Amino acid sequence: MNIGVIGTGNVGQTLAAKLSSLGHAVLIGTRNVAEKAVSTGKDGKSGFKEWLAANSNVKLATFADAAASAEIVINATHGGISVNALQLAGAKNLEGKIILDLANPLDFSHGTPPRLIPELSNINSLGEEIQKSFPLSKVVKTLNTMWCGLMINPDLVGGGDHVNYLSGNDVEAKAKVKSLLKEFGWKDENLFDLGDITGARATEAVLPIWLRVSGALKTGAFNFRIIR
Template sequence: MKIAILGTGAVGTTIASRLVEIGHQVMIGSRSKTNEKAIEFVQKFDRNISNGTFEEAANFGDIIFNCIKGEFAVGALKSIEKIIDNKILIDVSIPVNTKNGMPFTLIPELCNTNSLGEEIQKNLPNTKVVKTLNTMWSTLMMTPSMLKDGDHTNFICGNDTEAKETVKILLKEIGWKEESIMDLGDITGSRGMESVLHLWWKIWGSTIGTFSIKVVN
């Protein structure tokens, strides 16, 4: 499958590496095709990966991962709206407010009664937005078995049921167990998923090593 990764940070490059490893063709996109970080990253591989602009990557991918910083995501995605019409956009970003330093908080207009996932869907009504993978460290996203043999919870939400099923197939290919994927319903589930940031920071500051969330009943 052809998959685009928008964003060249730790999350984007970790996802790209894993997708190439399991046999997908990947293009990592940034604002400029001459982005040195993207070029340097791509040169580590001998096949199945390339870099380009957001527009080129969006054209390339059958599925697109949004790994753009939350504060810039809506504007960047809006600029390629027509290209990603009717495509699946997997949103792993969080609307982090970095203006006041750490500990980070959520952008006020994108929490409580709204979320980044919802805002993206609102601005790209023809794109099939699916939120997932945003409640854990980037390496754990792509290697769930590194913690308790994958026995922890990954949440997913979105308005399009068929799109979510397609994303679930990809998640299982990455290594997620079906019983560890919890569907929270429509895209308003992003509110809870993104709000985990507050809990995540507190846990991160109180523990050493890799951790995740598990829902038990």
């Protein structure tokens, strides 16, 4: 499948590398290709240039090009700039397509732990805002309640038995995303359909407890299981 990943940060890299290793044709989109292609790490850390060299099947592209040829577009940008990044990708390029949104509307400007962006929480959500901004696309919110290492490798903890929510207005789009999630190792019984895209209000609101627990455990390698 042709997949476009919007965002070249840690989450975007993790998703792109995994999807590529599964045999998908992956374009990873950025604002400025020329700049990103040569961006090296700071303080001796490996940068995007090195990552791209190590993942040579993934192609770097503009947001627009990454979206244009894709069947599924993954939003892996910071929640505060997601709508803008997708606008740069272009509504036309996103039309009729699935936008798999795994971002969170976090505001880091007041220190840690980050807050939720007020206009995108409680009675709204990033998932809904994206759906409203791109009414001809099919937004599926999923994977946003965990560390990216677990998104693509659920077996890393608890034999993979922990919950991943899906919210979205289009049933077929959710089915397609579910099938992609199964390629990552997600079991059907751990994929929890919350209904329409307003479910994103609930899953984005998981972040405060996720961040606090993560701070206490000093790891992101955990998730929640629903016990009945």
